[in-house]
Amino acid sequence: MTYPTIFPTGATICDPGRCWNGYTVFQAKEVGALLIDMNGGEVQLWKQLHGMPNRILPGGHLMGSSGERSTAFGSQDGIDLIQVDWDGNIVWRFNQYEFIEDPGEEPQWMARQHHDYQREGSPVGYYAPGLEPLTDRGSTMVLSHKNLRNPAICDKPLLDDTIIEVNWEGEVVWEWVCSEHFEELGFREDARNLLFRNPNWLQSGGGAGDWMHINSMSLLGPNRWFDAGDRRFHPDNIIWCARESNITAVVDRQTGRIVWRLGPTYDDTPELRRLGWIIGQHHAHMIPRGLPGEGNVLIFDNGGWAGYGSPNPGAPTGFRNALRDHSRVLELDPTSLRVVWQYTPVEAGLPFPVDANRFYSPFVSSAQRLPNGNTLITEGSGGRIIEVTAGHEIVWEYISPYWGRMLKINMIYRAYRVPYEWVPQVERPQERAIERLDVARFRVPGASPGGPRRVVAVAGVLPYRADAALCVRTDVGDGPSKEASG
Amino acid sequence: MNLTLFTVAGCVRCAIAKTFMAENGLAYEELDAIAEGRERFGQCYRAHRGAIFRGKEGIEFPVLVQGDEIRQGVAAALAWLCAGTGLDGYIGRNELSKGWVGGVHVSGGAPAAVDGLVAVLGLLKANGLKLQLDTDGRNPAVLQRLLEHGIGDRVVMDLKGPKPLYSALVGSPIESEDVHRSMRLVVRFPEFRFETTVAPVPGTGEGPERLRYLTPDEIGETALWLKEATGSHRQPYVLRAFDPQSSASGRFRSAAAPPPGSLVRHRTAARRHQVLSEIQSSLDASSGP
Numbered sequence: 055m056t057y058p059t060i061f062p063t064g065a066t067i068c069d070p071g072r073c074w075n076g077y078t079v080f081q082a083k084e085v086g087a088l089l090i091d092m093n094g095g096e097v098q099l100w101k102q103l104h105g106m107p108n109r110i111l112p113g114g115h116l117m118g119s120s121g122e123r124s125t126a127f128g129s130q131d132g133i134d135l136i137q138v139d140w141d142g143n144i145v146w147r148f149n150q151y152e153f154i155e156d157p158g159e160e161p162q163w164m165a166r167q168h169h170d171y172q173r174e175g176s177p178v179g180y181y182a183p184g185l186e187p188l189t190d191r192g193s194t195m196v197l198s199h200k201n202l203r204n205p206a207i208c209d210k211p212l213l214d215d216t217i218i219e220v221n222w223e224g225e226v227v228w229e230w231v232c233s234e235h236f237e238e239l240g241f242r243e244d245a246r247n248l249l250f251r252n253p254n255w256l257q258s259g260g261g262a263g264d265w266m267h268i269n270s271m272s273l274l275g276p277n278r279w280f281d282a283g284d285r286r287f288h289p290d291n292i293i294w295c296a297r298e299s300n301i302t303a304v305v306d307r308q309t310g311r312i313v314w315r316l317g318p319t320y321d322d323t324p325e326l327r328r329l330g331w332i333i334g335q336h337h338a339h340m341i342p343r344g345l346p347g348e349g350n351v352l353i354f355d356n357g358g359w360a361g362y363g364s365p366n367p368g369a370p371t372g373f374r375n376a377l378r379d380h381s382r383v384l385e386l387d388p389t390s391l392r393v394v395w396q397y398t399p400v401e402a403g404l405p406f407p408v409d410a411n412r413f414y415s416p417f418v419s420s421a422q423r424l425p426n427g428n429t430l431i432t433e434g435s436g437g438r439i440i441e442v443t444a445g446h447e448i449v450w451e452y453i454s455p456y457w458g459r460m461l462k463i464n465m466i467y468r469a470y471r472v473p474y475e476w477v478p479q480v481e482r483p484q485e486r487a488i489e490r491l492d493v494a495r496f497r498v499p500g501a502s503p504g505g506p507r508r509v510v511a512v513a514g515v516l517p518y519r520a521d522a523a524l525c526v527r528t529d530v531g532d533g534p535s536k537e538a539s540g
Numbered sequence: 541m542n543l544t545l546f547t548v549a550g551c552v553r554c555a556i557a558k559t560f561m562a563e564n565g566l567a568y569e570e571l572d573a574i575a576e577g578r579e580r581f582g583q584c585y586r587a588h589r590g591a592i593f594r595g596k597e598g599i600e601f602p603v604l605v606q607g608d609e610i611r612q613g614v615a616a617a618l619a620w621l622c623a624g625t626g627l628d629g630y631i632g633r634n635e636l637s638k639g640w641v642g643g644v645h646v647s648g649g650a651p652a653a654v655d656g657l658v659a660v661l662g663l664l665k666a667n668g669l670k671l672q673l674d675t676d677g678r679n680p681a682v683l684q685r686l687l688e689h690g691i692g693d694r695v696v697m698d699l700k701g702p703k704p705l706y707s708a709l710v711g712s713p714i715e716s717e718d719v720h721r722s723m724r725l726v727v728r729f730p731e732f733r734f735e736t737t738v739a740p741v742p743g744t745g746e747g748p749e750r751l752r753y754l755t756p757d758e759i760g761e762t763a764l765w766l767k768e769a770t771g772s773h774r775q776p777y778v779l780r781a782f783d784p785q786s787s788a789s790g791r792f793r794s795a796a797a798p799p800p801g802s803l804v805r806h807r808t809a810a811r812r813h814q815v816l817s818e819i820q821s822s823l824d825a826s827s828g829p
Contacts, residue, residue: 150808150811153774153811153815153816163815202821218804225805225808226804226805226807226808227804227805227808228801228804229801229804230801231821234821309800310800310801
C-alpha cells in the first residue's frame with residue numbers, strides 16, 4: 055500500500071485529557087534508549103545503550119544491554135543485560151550464561167539475552183499498581199539463546215530459546231530449554247516434516263535453525279484464574295510466544311511442562327477457528343492485576359508470514375505457510391479463548407480488506423494495557439506508537455524520527471509507558487494538546503494550496519454512490535471478527 | 541574346555557577375534573548366531589542373560605563362550621584369550637558402536653596386569669578400532685602407559701568430586717595426587733572430557749530421607765581442582781544427574797531422583813572455574829560418539 059515519502063515524525067496526536075499521561079521509553083534505532091514525554095520531547099537519551107527492549111525502573115533506572123554479539127556468529131545475542139541509573143552508571147550486570155569464543159573476537163561471557171527479561175516484583179515489566187519491579191535486589195528472568203542439536207526436531211544445529219532465572223549476584227539458578235519440550239508443542243506431521251528440513255535456517259555462525267524464535271517472556275503474576283483454582287495459571291508460571299511457530303504457551307515453573315498452549319494451528323476446535331490464525335505474534339502476556347482486563351492475555355498478532363505446515367500458493371514448501379497482510383491486537387480470555395477486546399483494521403476505521411494493511415507490522419511490536427483502560431500499541435515496523443481508548447479512538451500518536459543507517463527503517467521493537475513518578479530526576483512536564491492536522495489541507499512548504507483553481511460543471515453527471523465500485527468487495531471475506539470490538 | 545565363538549556374517553570385530561585365535565593356534569567352534577547357530581545362541585542367551593548385553597543397536601558380537609565363562613565383544617574376548625580373568629577389571633561392557641570400543645576402565649584393573657592390557661588394546665587399535673578409555677583417577681601409571689603407546693583415542697574422566705570427598709565417593713581410599721596426575725594425563729589424549737555425577741555423598745545422614753547430594757559449592761571446588769591440575773579453565777566439563785536406579789548401593793537406589801533442572805546451580809558454580817561446563821542432557825546421554 056501507498057506509504058508517503060514525506061510525513062511528520064514525533065508526536066502527531068495528543069489528547070492529554072483522555073491519555074494515561076507519562077513518559078514513554080523505546081530503543082531509537084541505532085541511537086540508544088530514548089525517554090520522551092507526551093509531546094514527543096526527548097527527556098533523556100542513554101546514548102548507544104542497546105535494548106531489546108529497554109525498560110524504565112522506578113527511580114529513573116533503565117535496563118538494556120551494552121551491546122550485541124557480532125552478527126557473523128550470532129543472531130540477536132545481547133552481550134549482557136544491565137541496569138543503569140539516571141546518569142548511566144551500571145548498577146547491575148548479568149553476562150555469565152555462556153562463555154563465547156568467536157573466531158577473531160575477544161573470548162568473553164555473554165548473556166545471549168534477546169527479546170525479553172523480567173525483574174522480580176513486576177510480572178510483565180510495565181506499570182501495574184502494587185507490582186513494581188525491584189531496583190536494588192531480586193531475581194531477573196531472562197530470555198536467552200543456546201545452540202544445540204536435537205535429532206527429534208532436525209538433523210541440523212539449532213538456535214534454541216532458553217529461559218533462565220538469574221539472582222541479584224548474577225548466578226543462573228534455573229533454566230528452561232525449549233527444545234526439551236518439543237513433543238508438548240503440538241506440531242502436526244506436516245510441520246514436523248518441514249521443520250526437519252528447514253528449521254528457519256540462519257547463516258550466521260556456521261548456520262543454525264532459529265526454529266521457534268521466542269520473542270516475549272513474562273510471568274503470569276497474581277490472577278483470578280489461579281485464585282479460582284486453575285493451577286495452569288500459577289502466578290510463577292511463565293507465558294511466552296514464538297513468532298516462527300505461531301505458538302503462545304504457559305510453562306509450569308515447577309515441572310517445566312507446557313500447561314496451556316495456543317497454536318501452532320488454529321483450525322482444531324470451534325474456539326480456535328473463531329479466533330482465527332495468529333501469525334508471527336509478539337508480546338503475548340497476561341494483563342497484570344490492578345489493570346483493566348487483568349487476567350486476560352494481550353497479544354500483538356502481527357500477521358505477516360510464519361509457521362510450518364503444508365504447502366500453499368503463498369508458501370510453496372510450507373515454510374511460513376500462514377500469511378496475512380494486517381495486524382490485530384487481541385485481548386483473550388485464556389480459558390475460553392473468546393476475544394474480549396481487539397484493535398484491528400476494522401476498529402482502526404480502515405475499510406477491510408482494501409485498506410487493512412495500514413494497520414500492519416509484520417515483525418516486532420507490542421501492546422501495553424494502561425491503568426485507565428487505554429492500550430499503548432507499538433506498531434513497530436513503521437516506528438509508530440499509538441495510545442487507543444477502549445472505544446478504539448487514538449488519543450496519542452508518535453512516529454519515530456530515527457532511521458537506522460545500517461537498516462534504513464525507523465522501527466521500534468517495543469515501547470513502554472511509565473508513570474512520571476518513576477523518573478523523579480526531572481520536573482513533571484505539562485502536557486499540551488496537539489490539535490489534529492487536517493491532512494487533506496496540510497501542505498509542505500513549496501506545495502500549492504489545496505482546492506481547484508477552477509471548477510467546471512458537466513451536465514448530466516450523477517452523484518457518487520456510497521458503495522464505490524472497487525475491484526474487490528469489502529462486505530465479505532474472513533476478516534477480523536466484529537463480535538468483540540466494543 | 542572347548543571354546544565357542546558366536547559370530548555374525550560381515551562382522552569386522554568377529555573377524556579380528558577369529559584372526560587372533562587362528563594366529564595363536566586356538567581351536568574353537570564358530571557358530572553364526574543368526575544362521576546355523578541361532579538355536580544354540582538362543583539357549584546360551586537364555587542361560588546367561590546377565591552376561592550378554594542387548595544394547596540399543598542389538599547384541600554386540602562376537603560372544604565367546606568357554607564353559608560358564610562368557611565374554612561379549614572383541615575387547616573382552618581377546619582379554620579372556622590373552623589373560624583369562626586377569627584383565628576383567630579393565631575390560632567391561634562396551635556400549636559404543638560405529639568403530640568405537642568403550643568399556644575400558646583404566647582404574648578398574650590390577651596395575652600389575654598393565655602389559656596384558658596394552659597388548660589387547662594395541663591389537664584392537666592395530667585393527668582400526670577407536671578406543672574410548674575411562675578413568676576415575678586411580679591407576680595413573682596405567683593411563684601413562686596407554687598414553688605412551690598411543691592407545692586411547694578418547695578419555696572420559698569421571699571426576700568424582702572435590703578432594704576431601706574423593707575417597708568416599710569412589711568407595712575406597714585414593715591419593716589425591718593420583719587424581720591430580722590423571723587429570724594432567726587425560727588432557728594429553730587426542731580427545732577427552734571430564735564428567736562429574738552430582739551424586740549422593742556417602743556417610744552423610746541416616747536413610748534416604750537424610751541423604752544429601754554434592755552441593756554447588758562442592759562442584760565448584762571440583763571445577764577449581766580441574767583448573768589447577770590442568771592449568772586451563774576451558775576444559776570440557778559435563779555435569780550429570782544421579783540416577784538412583786543405576787546405583788550399585790541399595791541405600792542410594794531408594795533415594796529420590798533429583799528434580800529436573802536441579803543441576804543449574806551446580807553448573808553456575810562450576811563455570812566460575814570451568815567456563816565450558818554444561819549439564820548432560822538426556823540427548824547427550826543417549827547418543828554415541
